Amino acid sequence: MALVLGEDQQLLKDSAKSFCEQIAPVSLLRKLRDSKDELGYDQAVWTQMIELGWAGMAVPESYGGFDFGHGGLGVVLEETGRTLLSSPLISTVLIGATAILELGNETQKQQLLPQIVAGELLTALALDEHTTHRPSRVATTATKVEGGYSLRGSKTFVLDGHIANKLITVARTSGETVSEQGLSVFLVDAAAEGVSIQRTIMVDSRNSSNVQFSDVVVPSEALLGDLDGAFKSLSKVLDIARIGVAAEMLGSMQAVFESILVYLKQREQFGVLIGSFQGLQHRAAEMYSEIELCKSVVRAALSALDDPEKSSQEIAVIASMAKAKLSEVFFLVSNEGIQMHGGIGMTDEFDVGFYIKRARVAQQFLGDAAFHRDRYASLNGF
Amino acid sequence: MQSLQDFREETRSWLEQNCPDSMRTAMVQEEVVWGGRNAEFTNPDSKIWLERLAQKGWTCPTWPAEYGGGGLDKDQAIILREELVRINARPGLTSFGISMLGPVLLEYGSHEQKLEHIPKIVRGEIRWCQGYSEPGSGSDLASLATKAELQGDTYLINGSKVWTSYADKADWIFCLVRTDFEVPKHSGISFILFDMASEGISTKPIQLISGSSPFCETFFDDVKVPASNLVGRLNEGWTIAKRLLQHERTMISGFGLSSGQSDNGGTTSTISSLEGTAMSYRGDSAKLSDPVLRDQIAQFKIDSDAFAYTSTRSIEESKQGQGPNATSSMLKNYGCELNKRRYELMLQAIGSQGLGWEGEGFNDEELQLTREWLRSKANSIEGGTSEVQLNVIAKRVLGLPDILSMAQK
Numbered sequence: 001m002a003l004v005l006g007e008d009q010q011l012l013k014d015s016a017k018s019f020c021e022q023i024a025p026v027s028l029l030r031k032l033r034d035s036k037d038e039l040g041y042d043q044a045v046w047t048q049m050i051e052l053g054w055a056g057m058a059v060p061e062s063y064g065g066f067d068f069g070h071g072g073l074g075v076v077l078e079e080t081g082r083t084l085l086s087s088p089l090i091s092t093v094l095i096g097a098t099a100i101l102e103l104g105n106e107t108q109k110q111q112l113l114p115q116i117v118a119g120e121l122l123t124a125l126a127l128d129e130h131t132t133h134r135p136s137r138v139a140t141t142a143t144k145v146e147g148g149y150s151l152r153g154s155k156t157f158v159l160d161g162h163i164a165n166k167l168i169t170v171a172r173t174s175g176e177t178v179s180e181q182g183l184s185v186f187l188v189d190a191a192a193e194g195v196s197i198q199r200t201i202m203v204d205s206r207n208s209s210n211v212q213f214s215d216v217v218v219p220s221e222a223l224l225g226d227l228d229g230a231f232k233s234l235s236k237v238l239d240i241a242r243i244g245v246a247a248e249m250l251g252s253m254q255a256v257f258e259s260i261l262v263y264l265k266q267r268e269q270f271g272v273l274i275g276s277f278q279g280l281q282h283r284a285a286e287m288y289s290e291i292e293l294c295k296s297v298v299r300a301a302l303s304a305l306d307d308p309e310k311s312s313q314e315i316a317v318i319a320s321m322a323k324a325k326l327s328e329v330f331f332l333v334s335n336e337g338i339q340m341h342g343g344i345g346m347t348d349e350f351d352v353g354f355y356i357k358r359a360r361v362a363q364q365f366l367g368d369a370a371f372h373r374d375r376y377a378s379l380n381g382f
Numbered sequence: 383m384q385s386l387q388d389f390r391e392e393t394r395s396w397l398e399q400n401c402p403d404s405m406r407t408a409m410v411q412e413e414v415v416w417g418g419r420n421a422e423f424t425n426p427d428s429k430i431w432l433e434r435l436a437q438k439g440w441t442c443p444t445w446p447a448e449y450g451g452g453g454l455d456k457d458q459a460i461i462l463r464e465e466l467v468r469i470n471a472r473p474g475l476t477s478f479g480i481s482m483l484g485p486v487l488l489e490y491g492s493h494e495q496k497l498e499h500i501p502k503i504v505r506g507e508i509r510w511c512q513g514y515s516e517p518g519s520g521s522d523l524a525s526l527a528t529k530a531e532l533q534g535d536t537y538l539i540n541g542s543k544v545w546t547s548y549a550d551k552a553d554w555i556f557c558l559v560r561t562d563f564e565v566p567k568h569s570g571i572s573f574i575l576f577d578m579a580s581e582g583i584s585t586k587p588i589q590l591i592s593g594s595s596p597f598c599e600t601f602f603d604d605v606k607v608p609a610s611n612l613v614g615r616l617n618e619g620w621t622i623a624k625r626l627l628q629h630e631r632t633m634i635s636g637f638g639l640s641s642g643q644s645d646n647g648g649t650t651s652t653i654s655s656l657e658g659t660a661m662s663y664r665g666d667s668a669k670l671s672d673p674v675l676r677d678q679i680a681q682f683k684i685d686s687d688a689f690a691y692t693s694t695r696s697i698e699e700s701k702q703g704q705g706p707n708a709t710s711s712m713l714k715n716y717g718c719e720l721n722k723r724r725y726e727l728m729l730q731a732i733g734s735q736g737l738g739w740e741g742e743g744f745n746d747e748e749l750q751l752t753r754e755w756l757r758s759k760a761n762s763i764e765g766g767t768s769e770v771q772l773n774v775i776a777k778r779v780l781g782l783p784d785i786l787s788m789a790q791k
């Protein structure tokens with residue numbers, strides 16, 4: 001298990017860091033928010049990210065990718081997390097490409113993955129139907145019709161739904177509403193008749209949406225993975241996504257913490273630097289310790305994804321560990337980010353507010369800390 | 383040069399032939415080997431195992447061979463450790479000489495001092511104790527007042543120490559003494575070694591809330607120590623003292639890891655699986671029925687695994703560096719807090735059966751748990767309190783302004 005970055009990964013991380021600092025600082029997200037940008041991401045920046053090869057990071061060379069593994073994508077996500085870069089990297093690269101790799105057949109992989117790598121295809125995962133994440137609770141149905149399937153139902157908290165070309169949609173083809181059995185995944189054209197996408201403006205200024213499927217007919221070839229039996233592979237996709245989001249959260253919390261340290265060393269009250277107060281020092285030291293643990297968990301989880309000997313069960317355990325731990329610590333650090341900056345932390349002009357907003361959305365996304373502690377316990381047999 | 387693979391194979395086969403069967407079982411507290419002039423071996427295999435390990439220097443695998451150590455490089459030491467873990471081998475020797483004194487003596491001691499003391503540490507012939515805390519100097523360790531006066535080529539030592547672990551059983555002491563009262567407190571401290579059999583030393587065990595007495599008060603009354611026993615330079619003992627504390631903290635942080643290879647400060651719990659224990663005491667089969675306890679155990683286990691990854695990462699990162707650094711304070715603090723959490727959860731898991739003190743109605747493991755839970759409360763006090771560790775992190779790692787700088791002026 002590689003807990004320390006290799007030389008290649010370190011180089012990639014350094015270059016991603018300088019890209020994000022120079023091309024995509026927090027002010028970019030601020031601009032998108034304030035201008036009520038229709039896309040919600042900057043297309044020119046996304047094009048540069050494609051040119052850097054970030055969309056093919058974890059895609060094998062045989063499908064046009066760069067085979068840099070999840071460890072590679074992870075360090076990029078960590079750096080995009082630092083500046084809260086809003087882009088299709090999570091919806092399309094982390095989740096979309098992974099879903100096609102894990103669930104798709106050879107034809108689908110050959111056709112779709114090179115399009116993702118080239119930036120020609122954007123995807124969104126349409127899974128959740130309720131206010132909290134529970135992947136088996138799917139009421140959206142897909143019924144067999146002549147030459148294909150007809151989908152009916154509604155989805156919520158669909159990341160990047162309104163910019164996606166294809167919706168990776170989880171639907172029930174049999175079984176009860178909460179059963180893990182009977183779930184199937186379909187690739188639905190966002191432009192197909194009966195698809196209605198409503199962009200939702202979220203607190204973190206990233207793209208989300210509600211999606212309605214009103215008797216949307218898709219061809220048989222739109223089925224991604226096994227009919228009725230997609231849950232296992234879907235879980236693997238979700239676990240990879242959870243680890244990627246954990247990596248992104250790691251970057252975000254480090255940015256907040258660095259900002260706190262700068263402030264503690266420059267702000268004076270009572271004639272001394274506030275960083276000399278033990279009440280603040282101890283909280284800072286505790287945050288530092290928690291962030292160090294987060295780094296180790298993320299490194300361990302990313303290296304598990306690139307280790308072919310790890311079972312799905314082992315990956316599930318470490319994914320839930322990572323998502324639970326990172327959610328807890330990002331909660332802590334984002335709260336302290338406001339409190340330790342005092343009044344200025346409450347102002348919109350100062351960036352720290354963007355991070356607490358992002359923290360809550362990232363915590364909820366693909367299961368919060370409580371969801372993952374429960375799952376971790378079940379996976380460990382208690 | 384021998385390849386690592388060859389080394390692994392040789393090590394494996396040596397262990398196969400030399401590690402007695404009874405040494406491949408979980409350590410029990412009564413059989414921990416501390417060595418020393420009056421070494422006790424309640425299991426005769428312990429003696430054989432220690433002698434065989436010591437012969438190869440493998441009680442101290444990375445120490446230089448010229449002083450009796452194993453002379454292994456870090457990669458080889460990792461392999462040795464992995465192979466020991468693989469067969470669930472017990473540590474052959476547990477000692478403060480290995481975990482605390484040895485590393486600083488190798489760094490700061492003279493050639494003669496190393497020649498005299500290191501081989502005896504490796505072989506477990508001398509048992510060491512630590513003379514640091516004093517009645518008036520706990521967290522403010524540098525205010526210590528035990529006095530060493532030079533008279534000819536001998537120091538005359540007067541004063542007292544407290545919380546001296548196993549002072550009543552130790553053969554020698556590494557001790558902080560004040561050699562200059564006229565300078566700022568950190569600049570007048572020296573680090574000195576002496577024989578506990580010297581005239582003028584007395585010890586008195588302190589009974590703890592757990593009922594055991596691992597610590598002593600230690601009194602020095604005109605104790606004569608040869609001047610050549612001073613380690614490093616006169617009045618520069620604080621540097622050595624701090625370095626040793628880093629090693630001590632690294633050792634104590636191991637308490638947070640539930641590995642058989644670590645000395646966990648007298649807490650060798652035989653009850654290992656929290657969730658398994660909680661379920662069996664409740665008669666649960668598939669799922670722990672108490673949802674709050676279940677959530678707390680899950681959170682604890684996640685933190686515990688994350689901590690174990692962090693310890694490993696810290697070792698990997700220090701491969702390039704120079705042994706433990708300020709992150710040892712982070713590991714010490716987190717590890718101790720984890721260990722305390724573990725015992726609190728264990729008590730909750732067992733309920734009233736975990737609250738027995740002695741006698742009938744409780745099995746040995748339950749009674750041991752009560753005592754260990756109480757003992758664990760010292761983890762965040764010994765080796766520098768958690769609050770002191772947080773101060774060290776704030777100052778040394780985060781570079782925050784020193785809160786004590788005004789107090790010291």
